[in-house]
Amino acid sequence: MRAIQIDEFGGPEVLQLAELPVPEPGEGEALIRVSLAGMNYADTHQRTNDYLASYELPLVPGGEVAGVREDTGERVVAMSGLSGYAEYATAPVALTFPIPDGVDDGTALALLIQGLTAWHLYRTSAKLAPGESVVVHAAAGGVGSLAVQLGAPMGAGRVIATASTEEKRALALELGADVAIDADPEGMKERLEEANGGKVDVVFEMAGGEVFEQSLAALAPFGRLVTYGIASRRPNEVSSGALMRRSRAVIGFWLMHCIGRPEMVDEALADLFARVQRGELRAHLGATYPLADAGRAQVDLAERRTMGKLLLDPSA
Numbered sequence: 669m670r671a672i673q674i675d676e677f678g679g680p681e682v683l684q685l686a687e688l689p690v691p692e693p694g695e696g697e698a699l700i701r702v703s704l705a706g707m708n709y710a711d712t713h714q715r716t717n718d719y720l721a722s723y724e725l726p727l728v729p730g731g732e733v734a735g736v737r738e739d740t741g742e743r744v745v746a747m748s749g750l751s752g753y754a755e756y757a758t759a760p761v762a763l764t765f766p767i768p769d770g771v772d773d774g775t776a777l778a779l780l781i782q783g784l785t786a787w788h789l790y791r792t793s794a795k796l797a798p799g800e801s802v803v804v805h806a807a808a809g810g811v812g813s814l815a816v817q818l819g820a821p822m823g824a825g826r827v828i829a830t831a832s833t834e835e836k837r838a839l840a841l842e843l844g845a846d847v848a849i850d851a852d853p854e855g856m857k858e859r860l861e862e863a864n865g866g867k868v869d870v871v872f873e874m875a876g877g878e879v880f881e882q883s884l885a886a887l888a889p890f891g892r893l894v895t896y897g898i899a900s901r902r903p904n905e906v907s908s909g910a911l912m913r914r915s916r917a918v919i920g921f922w923l924m925h926c927i928g929r930p931e932m933v934d935e936a937l938a939d940l941f942a943r944v945q946r947g948e949l950r951a952h953l954g955a956t957y958p959l960a961d962a963g964r965a966q967v968d969l970a971e972r973r974t975m976g977k978l979l980l981d982p983s984a
Contacts (some may be wrong), residue, residue, distance in 0.1 A: 680963035706777035778951035783829035799825035808836035856882035877902030952976030958984035
């Protein structure tokens with residue numbers, strides 16, 4: 669089968685097209701003929717081995733796939749952990765989910781990791797109270813474009829989006845943001861406060877570095893900053909005094925801690941699928957790249973040239 673394999677950690681050039689044997693599913697696993705593989709920012713960390721989990725070489729990157737189970741013929745979406753950038757992938761049966769009627773494969777992929785993340789940012793981490801304001805950074809991205817749409821249904825009184833270009837800000841407004849502002853870290857605190865009358869209750873943040881600092885500074889008393897990524901690859905330090913002075917909270921979220929807890933995955937995913945079927949939520953699907961262009965896709969993602977959910981087509 670055709671697959672992308674990494675033999676050494678490094679830049680996008682290490683994502684090499686290779687011919688590999690079709691993987692054999694182990695105990696409790698399913699073999700999936702992949703129609704589309706999803707791309708997430710975490711995939712760039714798999715390539716460089718600098719994320720929350722560490723990896724061993726060689727590896728086939730990619731944590732999610734949609735396609736057909738070889739044993740049952742069902743159309744499914746699955747968390748593969750690794751092995752997603754390929755024509756065939758294995759995944760735990762417990763993390764393989766039938767795709768409902770009316771939901772296409774690309775949308776199912778958008779809802780799996782990024783949709784579940786957006787859902788849990790509201791319900792599990794921020795524990796949003798009715799009427800609170802929410803800032804969604806990278807609002808035109810995979811998680812952000814879903815988080816913007818979930819704001820009002822989850823009880824947000826006002827959704828403030830940030831994005832790096834006019835086109836992305838226009839998309840955020842189309843998806844339901846009340847206001848969309850420039851994502852430039854310089855002066856962000858003041859822009860966030862101005863966008864919501866000086867009261868910022870919740871921020872969903874995935875960049876780290878200066879964006880994290882500015883977002884934390886903008887929080888009102890009892891506000892919460894939920895951090896779920898380190899796209900800038902710049903670390904932050906938070907002092908207890910800084911939190912106490914305005915009764916602020918910093919909360920980390922990593923979807924992997926929901927794995928192995930079906931009550932945190934099954935209900936949330938079913939809710940997301942149902943919202944799509946009712947026409948209340950839509951995945952903004954961005955570019956679909958041929959498998960051989962996985963390196964270019966990761967560069968485009970890292971350099972913020974993309975919007976919505978990015979996909980790889982193993983047959984192209």
